[in-house]
Amino acid sequence: MALTARRTCWCSGQIRWRSFRLWCCIVAACMCTTCAPDVECPSCVLRFVTWKPGQPAVWDEIIALFEAEHPGMRVVREIGPHSSTAFHDMLTQKLKNKSSDTDIFFMDVIWPPEFAAAGWAEPLDRFFPEPDRNEFIQGALLANTWEGSLYGVPLFIDSGMFYYRADLLARYGLNPPVTWPEMVRQAHLIVAREARQGRHLFGFSGQFKQYEGLVCNMLEYILGNQGAIIDQQEGRPAIDSPAALAAVAFVRDEIIGRVAPRGVLTYEEPESLALFIQGRTVFHRNWPYAWEVANDPKRSRIAGSVGIAALPHFSGGTSCAALGGWQLGMSRYSRNKKAAWAFIRFLTSSRVQKLLALGAGLAPTRASLYDDADIIRKYPQFAAMRAVFLGAQPRPRSPLYPGLSHVLQRYFSRVLADPGADLRAEALSASAGIGKILQLAREE
Amino acid sequence: MKTFITKKAHLFAGHSEAAFGLGLLAPAFVCVAVFAFYPILYSFYLSLQRIILSLPGRERFVLFENYRALLQDAAAREALANTLAFVAASTILEVAAGLGIALIINRHFRGRGLVRAAVLIPWALPTVVAAQMWRFIMNDNYGLANLIAFGADTGQYRAWLAEPMIAFVSLVAADVWKTSCFAALIILAGLQTIPDELYEAAAIDGATAWQRFSRITLPLLRPALLIALLFRTMDAFRIFDLVFVMTQGGPGGSTSVLQFYGYQKIFSEGLMGYGSAISVVVFCVTLAVSVLYIKMLPGAARRGI
Numbered sequence: 001m002a003l004t005a006r007r008t009c010w011c012s013g014q015i016r017w018r019s020f021r022l023w024c025c026i027v028a029a030c031m032c033t034t035c036a037p038d039v040e041c042p043s044c045v046l047r048f049v050t051w052k053p054g055q056p057a058v059w060d061e062i063i064a065l066f067e068a069e070h071p072g073m074r075v076v077r078e079i080g081p082h083s084s085t086a087f088h089d090m091l092t093q094k095l096k097n098k099s100s101d102t103d104i105f106f107m108d109v110i111w112p113p114e115f116a117a118a119g120w121a122e123p124l125d126r127f128f129p130e131p132d133r134n135e136f137i138q139g140a141l142l143a144n145t146w147e148g149s150l151y152g153v154p155l156f157i158d159s160g161m162f163y164y165r166a167d168l169l170a171r172y173g174l175n176p177p178v179t180w181p182e183m184v185r186q187a188h189l190i191v192a193r194e195a196r197q198g199r200h201l202f203g204f205s206g207q208f209k210q211y212e213g214l215v216c217n218m219l220e221y222i223l224g225n226q227g228a229i230i231d232q233q234e235g236r237p238a239i240d241s242p243a244a245l246a247a248v249a250f251v252r253d254e255i256i257g258r259v260a261p262r263g264v265l266t267y268e269e270p271e272s273l274a275l276f277i278q279g280r281t282v283f284h285r286n287w288p289y290a291w292e293v294a295n296d297p298k299r300s301r302i303a304g305s306v307g308i309a310a311l312p313h314f315s316g317g318t319s320c321a322a323l324g325g326w327q328l329g330m331s332r333y334s335r336n337k338k339a340a341w342a343f344i345r346f347l348t349s350s351r352v353q354k355l356l357a358l359g360a361g362l363a364p365t366r367a368s369l370y371d372d373a374d375i376i377r378k379y380p381q382f383a384a385m386r387a388v389f390l391g392a393q394p395r396p397r398s399p400l401y402p403g404l405s406h407v408l409q410r411y412f413s414r415v416l417a418d419p420g421a422d423l424r425a426e427a428l429s430a431s432a433g434i435g436k437i438l439q440l441a442r443e444e
Numbered sequence: 445m446k447t448f449i450t451k452k453a454h455l456f457a458g459h460s461e462a463a464f465g466l467g468l469l470a471p472a473f474v475c476v477a478v479f480a481f482y483p484i485l486y487s488f489y490l491s492l493q494r495i496i497l498s499l500p501g502r503e504r505f506v507l508f509e510n511y512r513a514l515l516q517d518a519a520a521r522e523a524l525a526n527t528l529a530f531v532a533a534s535t536i537l538e539v540a541a542g543l544g545i546a547l548i549i550n551r552h553f554r555g556r557g558l559v560r561a562a563v564l565i566p567w568a569l570p571t572v573v574a575a576q577m578w579r580f581i582m583n584d585n586y587g588l589a590n591l592i593a594f595g596a597d598t599g600q601y602r603a604w605l606a607e608p609m610i611a612f613v614s615l616v617a618a619d620v621w622k623t624s625c626f627a628a629l630i631i632l633a634g635l636q637t638i639p640d641e642l643y644e645a646a647a648i649d650g651a652t653a654w655q656r657f658s659r660i661t662l663p664l665l666r667p668a669l670l671i672a673l674l675f676r677t678m679d680a681f682r683i684f685d686l687v688f689v690m691t692q693g694g695p696g697g698s699t700s701v702l703q704f705y706g707y708q709k710i711f712s713e714g715l716m717g718y719g720s721a722i723s724v725v726v727f728c729v730t731l732a733v734s735v736l737y738i739k740m741l742p743g744a745a746r747r748g749i
Contacts, residue, residue: 200598
């Protein structure tokens, strides 16, 4: 026992002074015999690659709680970039180098297949007993599964949400729109009437810059029209199907530069949300975190007059939200795997997810928390949105997802930004690009 | 100098002067070999293989397969076309603007030192900061470009970076703003080597200002201009950070350039072989253009590089 502690201690150290390290190990060795019998080394520095949280106070509280309950363990947070793509590139760079200075990391919902196939993420099956797994929302767990093994534990779920100005809809006696064409009609009506009063509004804002969020936004239109990006049964691209083409054409002809300003072609989440919380758009598409921001009187001019609903769809289709959310993964090169698991188990536990839900508005991944009285009291929409979270649709699952995403981003951005682009030809060429990548993943 | 070397050479008794010379060159050669030749050759070696980080265990040699695929890759061809357009537009504008700046700060006027220092500020700024600033300038809600174009009439404000053509022009503008002063610095050095007597003699002969510029300044500036062009061309081919910060290649791939495309392939998609092939192409094109420029330089200046 003491020997194990000593060995792990020698490697985990950031502290370079030999004597200090030795001293550390002696202390660690003593502690190992007295406490935390299920954790291999209680005197570990756990390195956690995370992003800058929107609500830092609750994260500080959670980390402090973990350290208090696991004496001797210390969590060092390494803050990565906000953009998911930039975060991916930074994190994979560390993992490619087999660097042992990362123990736990956040994974976007689209990464587990890649991290699993590349051998960067540790399989968690041996740590994570079956009964525990059943408490999680199955769609979120599925996103973390690759070839039968589990590579991450979902911490919170994101799914596309439709926000609206409840005060404006009430003023004109309208109900939240159920279909996209209805949304467009309502938006034009409200914008025109408000303009007569000298208030200049836009109808809608979403995320249409050439980046990952564009894929999520467009997926929702395509699925809401009974289309698909990849035909899962056939394993073939379906981006050039009539349903998918019609949905893309609708966004190009009715949304971009019409109910939404052309500027949405340069917007990620923060810019599009800024427009909404300044009271300059009627409708808005975003992830669940936007609720907290839009109702914060310090940051938002429309606090208290925000409504939330499932995303509209097209007639004949059903509402579909893109599945997002972040998972905790463990590096295969971590030298503190047991301790890392203790941290992952702690963060994804019921009580910490509850803290995150209450403090940061993050939607839990444990199904039972959607019945929790405190959470529902603070976020009544979680009860109503439960079906949306449970039904959120994943993006294509593939170890080559980044390549698929680049093809899709380029295609969507081209046809949306350039009204002269030949939609069918671009769709065919994107389809060919996707087909090539799927073929590559299947080979051998 | 000569005596110094000879004296030193005696320390290496039994070795010829040539061997001593080689010995002196060795450290520099080792540095270049380790930091330049090795990565280039290694990139080439990688570019002949299929290496996909997220599909390990399937690495194999594919010879020129990656290059063949590159030729058929529409996104890569678009990135190449964008890169060439960017190189042509930005280098010409930068050298022209640099020439103008150099002619001005070469004159004697009050506060010249201050102006010379101020001219260098854009160049001294980290590109990421400058790119972020240009992104703000082009913003559709609070951007300076809109304020200049439309004043307080916010209804007219446009999203410049949402238009493929304007996004590309913005990229060129940002680069010209940022690096013209570097060209100016090189051209200024060239200007200062032109003796004043030539201008005096020309003035006595009754040459006009234009004649003095086109018959004396320009021909004598040719080496400096070519060196400025050479440096700017090589830099422009490797444009990456402006694109990364300002547009991420969008909208619709209209600002995607080769280096950014290669970065996406290697760092996001993990296609080490294919991405390396792109790097090798960028290297070869840059090398070819550089050799062309150096051939155009007069002999004396060429030896000076």
